[in-house]
Amino acid sequence: MTTAHLMQRDRQLRGRHRRRLIGLLAAIVVTLIAVTLMLGQSFTPPADVLRVLTGGDVPGAAFTVGQLRLPRAVLGLLAGISFGLGGAAFQVMLRNPLASPDIIGISSGASAAAVFAIVVLGWDGPVVPVFAIAAGLGIAMLVYGLSFKGGVAGARLILVGIGVSAMLESVIAYVLARAPSGTLQDAMRWLTGSVNGARLQDALPLLVAVIVFGTLLLSRARDLEALRLGDDTASALGVRVGRTRIVVIVAAVGLISVATAVAGPIAFVAFLSGPIASRIMGRDGSVLLPAALIGAVLVLAGDYVGQFLLPARYPVGVVTGALGAPYLIYLIVRANRNGGAS
Amino acid sequence: MIPHTLAVSDLTAGYGDTTILNGLNLDIPPGKITAIVGANACGKSTLLRTMTRLLRPAAGQVLLDGQSIHRMPARMLARTLGLLPQSPIAPEGITVADLVSRGRHPHHGLFARWTKADDEAVAEALNATRTATLADRAVDELSGGQRQRVWIAMALAQQTDLLLLDEPTTFLDIANQIEVLDLLTDLNRARGTTVLMVLHDLNLAARYADRLIAMAGGRVHAMGPPGEVLTEDMVQAVFALRSHIIRDPTSGKPMMLPVGRHRMEDGAL
Numbered sequence: 001m002t003t004a005h006l007m008q009r010d011r012q013l014r015g016r017h018r019r020r021l022i023g024l025l026a027a028i029v030v031t032l033i034a035v036t037l038m039l040g041q042s043f044t045p046p047a048d049v050l051r052v053l054t055g056g057d058v059p060g061a062a063f064t065v066g067q068l069r070l071p072r073a074v075l076g077l078l079a080g081i082s083f084g085l086g087g088a089a090f091q092v093m094l095r096n097p098l099a100s101p102d103i104i105g106i107s108s109g110a111s112a113a114a115v116f117a118i119v120v121l122g123w124d125g126p127v128v129p130v131f132a133i134a135a136g137l138g139i140a141m142l143v144y145g146l147s148f149k150g151g152v153a154g155a156r157l158i159l160v161g162i163g164v165s166a167m168l169e170s171v172i173a174y175v176l177a178r179a180p181s182g183t184l185q186d187a188m189r190w191l192t193g194s195v196n197g198a199r200l201q202d203a204l205p206l207l208v209a210v211i212v213f214g215t216l217l218l219s220r221a222r223d224l225e226a227l228r229l230g231d232d233t234a235s236a237l238g239v240r241v242g243r244t245r246i247v248v249i250v251a252a253v254g255l256i257s258v259a260t261a262v263a264g265p266i267a268f269v270a271f272l273s274g275p276i277a278s279r280i281m282g283r284d285g286s287v288l289l290p291a292a293l294i295g296a297v298l299v300l301a302g303d304y305v306g307q308f309l310l311p312a313r314y315p316v317g318v319v320t321g322a323l324g325a326p327y328l329i330y331l332i333v334r335a336n337r338n339g340g341a342s
Numbered sequence: 343m344i345p346h347t348l349a350v351s352d353l354t355a356g357y358g359d360t361t362i363l364n365g366l367n368l369d370i371p372p373g374k375i376t377a378i379v380g381a382n383a384c385g386k387s388t389l390l391r392t393m394t395r396l397l398r399p400a401a402g403q404v405l406l407d408g409q410s411i412h413r414m415p416a417r418m419l420a421r422t423l424g425l426l427p428q429s430p431i432a433p434e435g436i437t438v439a440d441l442v443s444r445g446r447h448p449h450h451g452l453f454a455r456w457t458k459a460d461d462e463a464v465a466e467a468l469n470a471t472r473t474a475t476l477a478d479r480a481v482d483e484l485s486g487g488q489r490q491r492v493w494i495a496m497a498l499a500q501q502t503d504l505l506l507l508d509e510p511t512t513f514l515d516i517a518n519q520i521e522v523l524d525l526l527t528d529l530n531r532a533r534g535t536t537v538l539m540v541l542h543d544l545n546l547a548a549r550y551a552d553r554l555i556a557m558a559g560g561r562v563h564a565m566g567p568p569g570e571v572l573t574e575d576m577v578q579a580v581f582a583l584r585s586h587i588i589r590d591p592t593s594g595k596p597m598m599l600p601v602g603r604h605r606m607e608d609g610a611l
Contacts (some may be wrong), residue, residue, distance in 0.1 A: 232427035238420030238448035
C-alpha cells in the first residue's frame with residue numbers, strides 16, 4: 001500500500017470514529033431530555049409526554065410536562081449548547097483552556113448587565129439579552145484593552161480577566177442586595193446560573209442566538225483549527241486572522257451573553273466543555289460541535305442532579321461549579337509549573 | 343509551468359512609528375534558491391513578513407506576477423505562496439499526519455470535502471521529507487530535526503510554487519541544518535519551487551543559495567551570486583566584522599572565516 005492509501009484509510013477510520021462519538025454524545029443529550037421530561041417528582045409515561053408535546057391535553061401532565069419540565073429541558077439544552085460552543089471557541093482561539101469567557105469576565109459582564117437591566121431598570125423581554133450582548137462585548141474589549149501591551153499575552157489577558165470578573169461579581173452582589181424584592185433564587189441565578197422557573201418564551205431569543213451565532217462559529221471551525229498553529233502559520237495558510245478573530249469573538253460573546261441573560265452564568269460549563277470534548281474526541285479535528293453537545297450534557301445532567309439526586313434542591317450552577325472548580329485549580333497549578341504558558 | 347514572479351517595489355515598512363525598510367526594490371529570481379543574510383535587526387525578517395502579508399507595508403508594494411499581494415484573496419495567495427514562520431505552534435498532542443494535512447487548508451472552500459488529491463499531496467509531502475514513518479506520532483514527542491521536517495512537510499502539502507522560510511535552520515544541530523537545506527534543494531530541483539529564506543549562517547547561505555541578498559540598515563547592500571556577494575568588504579560593511587574569505591572545498595563557493603580580537607596565531611593578518 002502506498003502512503004496515500006494509508007493516509008486515506010486512516011482518515012476514513014478517524015472520520016468514522018469521530019462521527020460515532022458525536023452520534024453517541026447526541027444520543028446522551030436526547031436521553032437526558034427524555035429523562036427530564038418523564039421523570040421528576042412523579043413519573044410521566046412516554047406516551048403522555050409525547051401527547052403533551054404534540055399539543056394533546058393530558059390532565060396533570062399538561063402542566064408538569066408542558067409548563068415545568070419542557071421549558072426547563074429546552075432552556076437547559078440551548079444554554080448548554082451556547083456555553084459549550086462559546087467557551088470552546090475562546091479557548092481554541094486564544095490557545096489556552098483558562099481563556100474561557102466565564103474565567104475572563106465576559107459571563108459576569110453579561111450577568112451584571114442582565115441583573116442591572118432587570119432589577120434596577122425594570123426591563124423585561126428581548127431587550128435584556130441585547131443589553132447583555134452589548135455588555136459582554138464591552139467587557140471583552142475592556143479586558144483586551146487592559147491586557148494590551150504591544151501585543152496581547154495569554155497569561156496577562158487571563159489575569160486581567162479574572163480581576164475584571166471579580167469586580168463584576170461584586171457589582172452583581174451589590175445590585176441584588178439593594179433589590180427591593182431580592183430573593184435567594186434570584187441571587188443564585190445571577191451568581192451561579194439556574195434554569196429554575198424557566199418560561200418557554202425566554203428560550204426564544206436563545207434559540208435565535210444559537211442558530212445565528214452557532215452557524216457563524218461552526219462555519220469558522222476550520223479557520224479556528226488553523227489558528228491553533230499560530231497566527232503566522234494560519235495567515236500563511238490563507239486565513240484572514242484579524243477578520244476571523246472578530247467574527248469568532250462577536251459570535252462567541254453573543255452566545256455566552258444571551259445564554260447568561262436567560263439562565264445566568266451557569267458556572268464553569270463554558271470552561272469545562274471544550275477540554276472534556278477534546279479529551280473524548282482526541283486532538284484531531286474541530287472540537288466545537290462536540291463541545292456544544294458536552295455543554296448540553298453538563299447543563300441537563302447537572303440540573304437533574306441538582307433537583308432530584310441531592311439532599312436539597314440546588315440550581316444547576318452549584319452542581320457544575322462543584323465539577324469545574326477542581327479542574328480550574330488543576331489548570332492553575334499546572335500553569336504555574338510551566339511558567340504561565342498553560 | 344509558468345514560473346511565478348515575486349518582486350518588491352519601493353517597499354517601506356516597519357512597526358508603529360519605526361520605519362525599518364525604506365524604499366526597497368527587489369526581484370526574486372523564479373525557480374532559484376535565494377537567501378537573505380544580514381546582521382540582527384537589519385530588516386530581513388521584516389522583509390519576509392511583508393512579503394507574506396504578515397505585515398502591511400506603509401508604502402510600496404509586494405508583487406506576485408505583477409499583482410499586489412495585499413489586494414489578493416487570502417486563500418488564492420496561499421495556494422501560490424507558502425511560508426514557514428520562525429516559531430509555528432504545534433497544538434498539544436497533534437499527530438504528524440494531522441499537522442501535515444493542515445497544509446491543504448487553502449485548497450478547501452467552506453464546504454469542500456477532502457479528496458484523493460489531498461491524500462496524495464499529504465503523502466507526497468511526508469515521503470519527500472522522510473516523515474511518513476512518523477505519521478502516527480505526536481509532533482511534541484519528536485526531536486527538533488524531525489519536527490522541522492514535519493513543518494516543512496506541512497508547507498509542501500500546501501503545494502505552492504513559491505516557498506518562503508524564516509530561519510528554517512535555527513535551533514537545529516549542524517547535521518539537521520544540512521538535512522533541511524538538502525531537502526529544500528531537492529524540492530527546488532524536483533519541482534522548480536522558488537525558495538526564499540532568511541538564513542543566519544553565511545557559509546551555508548553561500549553554499550546552498552543561487553543568489554544572496556545581503557541587507558544592512560533596512561536596505562539591500564549587495565545582491566547576486568554568492569561568489570560576487572560574499573566578500574571581505576561585504577562582511578565588514580554588513581556585520582562590522584573582519585574576516586577571511588576562502589574557497590569552500592566541497593562546493594567551490596566562497597566561505598567566510600571570522601577574525602575576532604583574540605586567539606590569533608603570531609604573524610596572522
